[in-house]
Amino acid sequence: MPxxxxxxxxxxxxxxxxxxxxxxxxxxxxxxxxxxEAVAGTTMGLIGLNETVTWKAKHLxxxxxxxxxxxxxxxxxxFVDEMMDGDFxxxxxxxxxxxxxNGTLMxxxxxxxxxxxxxxxxxxxxxxxxxxxxxxxxxNEALKQSAETDKWxxxxx
Numbered sequence: 001m002p003x004x005x006x007x008x009x010x011x012x013x014x015x016x017x018x019x020x021x022x023x024x025x026x027x028x029x030x031x032x033x034x035x036x037e038a039v040a041g042t043t044m045g046l047i048g049l050n051e052t053v054t055w056k057a058k059h060l061x062x063x064x065x066x067x068x069x070x071x072x073x074x075x076x077x078x079f080v081d082e083m084m085d086g087d088f089x090x091x092x093x094x095x096x097x098x099x100x101x102n103g104t105l106m107x108x109x110x111x112x113x114x115x116x117x118x119x120x121x122x123x124x125x126x127x128x129x130x131x132x133x134x135x136x137x138x139x140n141e142a143l144k145q146s147a148e149t150d151k152w153x154x155x156x157x
Contacts, residue, residue: 040054040067049070093111096108
């Protein structure tokens with residue numbers, strides 16, 4: 001099962017970074033290039049434990065629907081969202097936060113598995129893994145920019 005691991009230093013308090021990471025509105029803004037929108041479940045504001053969100057977006061040339069649920073929640077140190085319905089065989093995104101001098105380390109572990117056996121593994125190796133890394137980096141950069149400026153105020157009320 002492939003795992004993507006990213007770590008980003010954000011010069012902002014851990015509570016702010018934690019809340020921005022679970023902001024449906026910030027996620028939608030950071031993924032605007034995919035036309036991503038929340039269409040069911042928690043569709044705005046901050047998502048919490050046992051809540052779901054269903055996203056609709058265009059990825060890899062096709063309109064896709066992805067439903068996830070927050071299955072673990074320890075404020076402000078981390079939370080986990082897991083796919084309930086979507087194109088992957090499995091998809092688990094762990095969000096970890098660690099308070100450090102002058103800010104917060106935000107650590108992502110994305111564990112996923114493709115369907116279709118050997119063909120799915122080939123598609124992952126040739127393209128999907130890099131695509132998912134770029135999506136996470138785009139989201140993380142938007143979160144970092146918001147957290148380190150006054151932009152965060154539009155996402156956390």
